[in-house]
Ligand code: BYC
Ligand code: FE
């Protein structure tokens with residue numbers, strides 16, 4: 001740990017940056033002890049995992065694969081390559097050169113954005129730390145750990161920015177990122193959804209499908225930032241994020257396929273697929289309803305002056321900002337359907353104030369793609385059932401729809417109707433108990449798979465899915 005510059009894979013000239021090295025020297029041992037305490041439970045010392053490690057920012061060969069013990073994973077610091085001519089792409093400073101340092105007047109806002117982003121990364125590792133113990137296959141276990149180490153690296157990415165550009169405040173924030181704990185009463189993680197433990201694999205696949213996808217959306221928005229080091233850091237994070245999303249998307253697809261298979265074996269009879277150990281479609285739909293709605297809360301309020309300021313100041317843009325025509329967004333309005341005293345009402349919100357809703361809509365389109373994959377499976381099995389996203393007004397805790405109950409179609413309903421029907425829309429304790437009863441034992445033999453899911457189409461790094469991705473020391 002004497003010269004982190006030499007040991008840490010990076011493309012930020014760490015070896016020639018004594019100031020950053022000194023800051024990291026203090027933080028790294030704390031990171032390692034956090035990982036040891038809060039990383040995957042029971043897989044720290046005696047298991048070697050076949051993992052991908054980022055080793056450069058070259059789009060062709062940015063990662064390599066090898067067996068590593070989790071604590072020995074080589075977390076690194078990578079930024080996408082620099083474009084010397086890059087200018088600010090939106091907001092009041094449109095067309096000016098991007099910043100290589102943090103302008104004093106935006107320091108607090110930028111720090112808060114980076115801290116909020118950074119906080120979710122270790123939070124997700126903490127939430128998922130027990131899932132190795134009830135995995136459906138060795139392949140899935142390996143993917144879980146892959147996601148976990150990369151979320152650890154995403155924390156490093158944000159800590160790199162805090163240490164490099166935010167002085168002693170930044171160093172303090174970097175410490176606190178290791179002190180908050182998911183679900184802790186005194187020092188919880190910042191955003192709501194990241195304080196719930198994830199104990200079963202249906203929740204896990206939904207989380208990587210819907211909550212990691214909020215990560216993708218936020219990173220897309222931050223990768224447009226006028227603060228160039230943030231833009232370049234988040235751009236590289238997105239290359240890793242794609243795999244996290246595929247874990248969720250294909251994970252649910254495999255669950256749906258197993259359900260369809262079991263139903264076909266029962267010859268479409270009226271029998272409950274639970275009697276043969278499958279996860280019934282109504283239960284899957286409830287989990288979709290839950291995870292889509294709680295992930296929408298992560299976008300913040302649909303009407304937000306924070307969001308307007310971030311956009312005006314060039315700190316946070318839109319998903320693929322260059323594809324928009326008007327980068328000022330001063331004249332447009334966003335038509336928002338709300339309720340005033342139970343009557344539908346359309347608010348005309350100035351576009352900049354509606355940027356959280358704009359990002360949420362883009363996220364929704366992206367989520368629909370996953371739903372299409374799952375429904376294609378049902379079509380292939382000749383089934384007429386379909387899974388769908390609930391309306392964005394359903395089950396909201398944050399934002400303009402949180403004041404009123406809504407059903408899955410977005411209709412306003414009374415508290416009493418909600419109480420009567422919510423168990424048909426959201427997983428009940430009994431649903432959870434059932435799902436978890438399927439996962440009481442891990443399946444860890446190569447080539448074996450739990451009964452409630454089908455194997456993936458292919459494995460990792462050109463290997464078969466039944467490859468020995470996790471080796472145990474004798
Ligand atoms: N829970 O104007 P408003 C990921 C706060 S996931 C608790 O509505 P704003 C990942 C808000 O902070 C992506 N508090 O919201 C996924 C504000 O407080 P202050 C993470 C909340 O600021 C899986 C106040 O309410 N990245 O990477 O426009 C695995 C009023 O806020 C919540 C980011 O989030 C909530 N849900 O937007 C691993 C990007 N929502 O400032 C990783 C950075 C709002 O008044 N963060 N509040 O004290 C942001 O861009 C914004 O902070 C938010 C909120 C979009 C989160
Ligand atoms: Fe991440």
Ligand code: FE
Nearest residue numbers: 212215241244
């Ligand atoms: Fe992720």
